[in-house]
Amino acid sequence: MRARYFRIAVVLLFLPILVRVVKYQVLEHPRLYQESLRNYIKSLKLEPVRGEILDRHGIPIASYKPQFKVSIIPAKMTDEEWALLSQGLHLQTPRDSFAGAAFVTLKSGLSIEQVTFLEERTDRLPWVFVSPTTIRYYPYGGPFFHGIGYIGRVTAADLRRGYDVDDYRGKSGLERVFEDVLRGQKGARFLATDAHGRITKLDPIPPIPPKSGQDLHTTLDIALQLYADTLFQPYTAGAVVMMDLRDGGLLVLYSKPYVDPNRMVRGLTAEEWRALVRDSTHPLLNRAVSGRYPPGSTLKPLIGAIALDLGLISPTEKLAPCTGRFAYGDRIWRCWYIYGHGRLNLYQAIQHSCDVYFYQVGLRIGLRRLLRILNRLPLTDAWLPLNEMRSGFIPTLNWYRRTYGRYGFSEGAVLNLAIGQGEILLTPLDLTVMTALLAKGPEPVPAPHLIQERETAWLTLPFANWVFPVIRKAMRRVVEKGTGQAAKVQGVPVAGKTGTAQNPHGKDHSLFVAFAPADDPEVAITVVVENAGHGGEVAAPIAGKLLQRYFQLEGRIP
Amino acid sequence: MKNLRVAIWIAVLLSLLSLLELSSISHGYFVRQAAYLGVALAAFVITSRIPVRFWKFWAPVLYIVSLLFLVGVLFLGGTGAKRWLTLGPVHLQPSELAKFSWILLIPRIYERYGETPQILTAGIVTAVPMLLVLIEPDLATSVTFFVMFVMVSAVLGRNRVLLLYLTLVPLAIIFSFSPVLFLLFIGLSVGIVLWMRLRAGVALTLVFTLITVGLLSPVVVNKGLKPYQRQRIVAFLNPEKYRTGPGWQTLQARIALGSGGILGKGYKKGTQKGLAFLPEAHTDFIFSSFGEEFGLVGTLVVIGGFLILLFHLFGFAESLEFRYHRGVAVGVAAYFLYQSVTNLATNVGLFPVAGIPLPFMTYGGSHLLAEYLMLGILVAIQRREAESHLHTTW
Numbered sequence A: 001m002r003a004r005y006f007r008i009a010v011v012l013l014f015l016p017i018l019v020r021v022v023k024y025q026v027l028e029h030p031r032l033y034q035e036s037l038r039n040y041i042k043s044l045k046l047e048p049v050r051g052e053i054l055d056r057h058g059i060p061i062a063s064y065k066p067q068f069k070v071s072i073i074p075a076k077m078t079d080e081e082w083a084l085l086s087q088g089l090h091l092q093t094p095r096d097s098f099a100g101a102a103f104v105t106l107k108s109g110l111s112i113e114q115v116t117f118l119e120e121r122t123d124r125l126p127w128v129f130v131s132p133t134t135i136r137y138y139p140y141g142g143p144f145f146h147g148i149g150y151i152g153r154v155t156a157a158d159l160r161r162g163y164d165v166d167d168y169r170g171k172s173g174l175e176r177v178f179e180d181v182l183r184g185q186k187g188a189r190f191l192a193t194d195a196h197g198r199i200t201k202l203d204p205i206p207p208i209p210p211k212s213g214q215d216l217h218t219t220l221d222i223a224l225q226l227y228a229d230t231l232f233q234p235y236t237a238g239a240v241v242m243m244d245l246r247d248g249g250l251l252v253l254y255s256k257p258y259v260d261p262n263r264m265v266r267g268l269t270a271e272e273w274r275a276l277v278r279d280s281t282h283p284l285l286n287r288a289v290s291g292r293y294p295p296g297s298t299l300k301p302l303i304g305a306i307a308l309d310l311g312l313i314s315p316t317e318k319l320a321p322c323t324g325r326f327a328y329g330d331r332i333w334r335c336w337y338i339y340g341h342g343r344l345n346l347y348q349a350i351q352h353s354c355d356v357y358f359y360q361v362g363l364r365i366g367l368r369r370l371l372r373i374l375n376r377l378p379l380t381d382a383w384l385p386l387n388e389m390r391s392g393f394i395p396t397l398n399w400y401r402r403t404y405g406r407y408g409f410s411e412g413a414v415l416n417l418a419i420g421q422g423e424i425l426l427t428p429l430d431l432t433v434m435t436a437l438l439a440k441g442p443e444p445v446p447a448p449h450l451i452q453e454r455e456t457a458w459l460t461l462p463f464a465n466w467v468f469p470v471i472r473k474a475m476r477r478v479v480e481k482g483t484g485q486a487a488k489v490q491g492v493p494v495a496g497k498t499g500t501a502q503n504p505h506g507k508d509h510s511l512f513v514a515f516a517p518a519d520d521p522e523v524a525i526t527v528v529v530e531n532a533g534h535g536g537e538v539a540a541p542i543a544g545k546l547l548q549r550y551f552q553l554e555g556r557i558p
Numbered sequence B: 001m002k003n004l005r006v007a008i009w010i011a012v013l014l015s016l017l018s019l020l021e022l023s024s025i026s027h028g029y030f031v032r033q034a035a036y037l038g039v040a041l042a043a044f045v046i047t048s049r050i051p052v053r054f055w056k057f058w059a060p061v062l063y064i065v066s067l068l069f070l071v072g073v074l075f076l077g078g079t080g081a082k083r084w085l086t087l088g089p090v091h092l093q094p095s096e097l098a099k100f101s102w103i104l105l106i107p108r109i110y111e112r113y114g115e116t117p118q119i120l121t122a123g124i125v126t127a128v129p130m131l132l133v134l135i136e137p138d139l140a141t142s143v144t145f146f147v148m149f150v151m152v153s154a155v156l157g158r159n160r161v162l163l164l165y166l167t168l169v170p171l172a173i174i175f176s177f178s179p180v181l182f183l184l185f186i187g188l189s190v191g192i193v194l195w196m197r198l199r200a201g202v203a204l205t206l207v208f209t210l211i212t213v214g215l216l217s218p219v220v221v222n223k224g225l226k227p228y229q230r231q232r233i234v235a236f237l238n239p240e241k242y243r244t245g246p247g248w249q250t251l252q253a254r255i256a257l258g259s260g261g262i263l264g265k266g267y268k269k270g271t272q273k274g275l276a277f278l279p280e281a282h283t284d285f286i287f288s289s290f291g292e293e294f295g296l297v298g299t300l301v302v303i304g305g306f307l308i309l310l311f312h313l314f315g316f317a318e319s320l321e322f323r324y325h326r327g328v329a330v331g332v333a334a335y336f337l338y339q340s341v342t343n344l345a346t347n348v349g350l351f352p353v354a355g356i357p358l359p360f361m362t363y364g365g366s367h368l369l370a371e372y373l374m375l376g377i378l379v380a381i382q383r384r385e386a387e388s389h390l391h392t393t394w
Helices: A003-028 A029-040 A079-089 A110-122 A142-148 A173-177 A181-183 A222-231 A261-266 A268-278 A296-310 A347-353 A355-365 A367-376 A399-406 A413-418 A430-439 A469-481 A540-552 B005-025 B029-048 B052-076 B094-112 B115-132 B139-156 B160-175 B178-196 B200-224 B227-239 B247-260 B285-316 B325-346 B365-389
Strands: A043-045 A060-072 A104-109 A128-137 A151-153 A169-171 A187-193 A200-204 A239-244 A249-257 A327-328 A331-334 A494-503 A509-516 A523-529 B085-087 B091-092
Touching: A003 A029, A003 A355, A003 B247, A003 B285, A029 A200, A029 B247, A060 A142, A060 A187, A060 A200, A079 A110, A079 B052, A079 B115, A110 A128, A128 A249, A128 A261, A142 A173, A142 A222, A142 A249, A142 A261, A169 A181, A169 A296, A173 A181, A181 A469, A181 B200, A187 A494, A200 A355, A200 B005, A222 A239, A222 A249, A222 A540, A239 A430, A239 B247, A268 A523, A296 A347, A296 A367, A296 A413, A296 A469, A296 A494, A327 A355, A347 A469, A355 A367, A355 A413, A355 A523, A367 A413, A399 A413, A399 B139, A430 A469, A430 A509, A430 A523, A469 A494, A469 A509, A494 A540, A509 A540, B005 B029, B005 B285, B029 B365, B052 B115, B052 B325, B052 B365, B091 B094, B094 B115, B094 B139, B094 B325, B115 B139, B160 B178, B160 B200, B160 B365, B178 B200, B247 B285, B247 B325, B285 B325, B285 B365, B325 B365
Parallel strands: none
Antiparallel strands: A043 A187, A060 A104, A060 A128, A151 A169, A187 A200, A239 A249, A239 A523, A327 A331, A494 A509, A509 A523, B085 B091
């Protein structure tokens, strides 16, 4: 065979090599160039400042506190420097635990003494860097725990969503819902390293500055919320919701008991966390938006409105007299006032919160019809975009059938419903919406919200226009000369309704709903105090004082 | 007769490019390789003055000595792959000496003996160093012998059927790795047999043997391949999967080469050649690190250099009158062909990491010396042939 034939073999063997070289160096060059950059440029994350959460006047409820952290480049440090640093920071960690790391954050939250110690020795510790960072701080602590929420360390699941090990994220309330708004964007600073991870150059490419998170403007009023906390001093549990009827903004969203969110930021031990979860008063439950209470007598104005709209009663019509007891079916139904109210019309019945009157109204409406109407009204909804949000419960006829069996319940259930007992459950926020609808009807009411925003849904009750003034007049009489006189405010007419929710676990819950001024309502309020007794005695004065403070702050009354 | 001048200038050019890249990687490498190059060039000048008959006469002795070295390296070469022999300050790679002596010896066998024993003797002479290198273990180097044997035998040998057996049976073992490749290989073999117009009985026996060997060999391969060899093959097939394992180098070589682009990052600007990213930047992967700094322009110069070199060497071999001369020239050309293709294919990820040096470019003295010695002998051959034509060109 002739030797020059091998030239064909030469060409055939070199051809694929040539093709590969062109493929890598021309076609795949951009990608491979980036890969080579990634090989030797290491990035350091620069933390953004988390956005603040502000009240309606721009005062921060969730803010940040500067703190100092110390970072080191372990590979560059001598043993002597390490000894000095360990001494100054009281470190126990051996230096070997950082072997191989290019740049590590050693400690954050340094004390002033520690910062001074390091600053005075910068010339002796050239590879130790003290830099300012921020940490979440809640200046008012607990009273705003519910609603605002708190942040905590990320969990393993978050790492897949673009968080790093040391990051914080919103765990509840607004902090959680608006995490993406508040969080901001991390920046980066770059270091060129050689193959051993040793730093060869700082900032080979310009750093990317971090982008701070956006501030969140809430509708809350710090002064009112803190005042609510003061008024709740004697009581262990309860909630207050106060709503501005002009824009739907919530002025107060208060729930007790609570936890200091600053404690949550610092982090809880497993034991502390267990204790918190097992606490029988449920401090992690946001009662204002997810505490379900029987509305009790606070439901009576609405029941009255339904009956009026259906033409089943007239405002001045007196029903059968209240003797403190009412016989229906095979049992006796009692009025809370065992001596009996006598013959009452609607105004008087609401003013004195007469149960017997409303038993009769309930019977006139009928169970099936009442349930159908209640379910059609805008009473329960996921009003706020909070994860903790759990609205009230209004049963349906089907629910009764499923729960008690087809013959396990009777028309008598409507008697309970008509006085707000039994199976119906509403949250303080639901009660506030109900009060607002009655206060403003037939005008629409903006849906409640916590964040200052332009657009909102509008809610109405589908009753005849003349029904509302009647109910408002009745509720005004409650405060003027009825069960809710403790809610009176000097100079501002208040309308309201007391409620006492029977509680199978202990003393009754004390409820009060109100709006003011009664002739041109601006705010609606709900106060729930757990295990405190009569609504008129405990909840009503709290509501009255809060309303008074509101109008004082507005400058309407001295 | 063809002129060798171009081939030699290209060899020198490639050596200088190698020095350029080595100086970019490390000053130490540059200094030592420059010294090696000086020694190699001196050896080149000296060998070119020595008559060819000297080499022809001493070839068997040289061959025996190289075999002794190969045996010696197995006992003295330390743990792991035993490829190096330390004689005082000199680290010698005996396999390079073995290749060199083999190239000088084989054409002598084809010159002397009769038809059939010729190729068998040559086969045995090839098989001994091949096996010794294989148990070092250095699979890729042992394959060098096989490739050189096939090419020299194809040019000088007369028994084509035996050559077919000797060539295709080992290939059948290699291709039996993958069923698809094996089928293609069998098809190709049938094509060659038809093209050579062999007698039906001979042809059928050959094909039958190939299939039998191929079916038996997976057993042999599973037992015979070292774990690291199997690992390398697997890693070669999926470099992205083995980022930190054996595929690391292949991947980093690709990044080095590709990140250079058309014009390269520039002298001393390569970032890949640091110790961890491309650990063999100065040896196995000098082509990739050269390509990172000098881009497509640089790599085309190197590839073009090897193409021209090989074209000239095969052309030179073709033009020679004496069978011995032609055999040596084909052996040298086959050596350069195998070494350059294997190394370049490794660099571009077409071949597993095999440890084959790139002629004239990889850092190291043994292969450089052997390569310049071979070129020196070719120059001597050229002079001898010219004398027989009574005119001189060099």
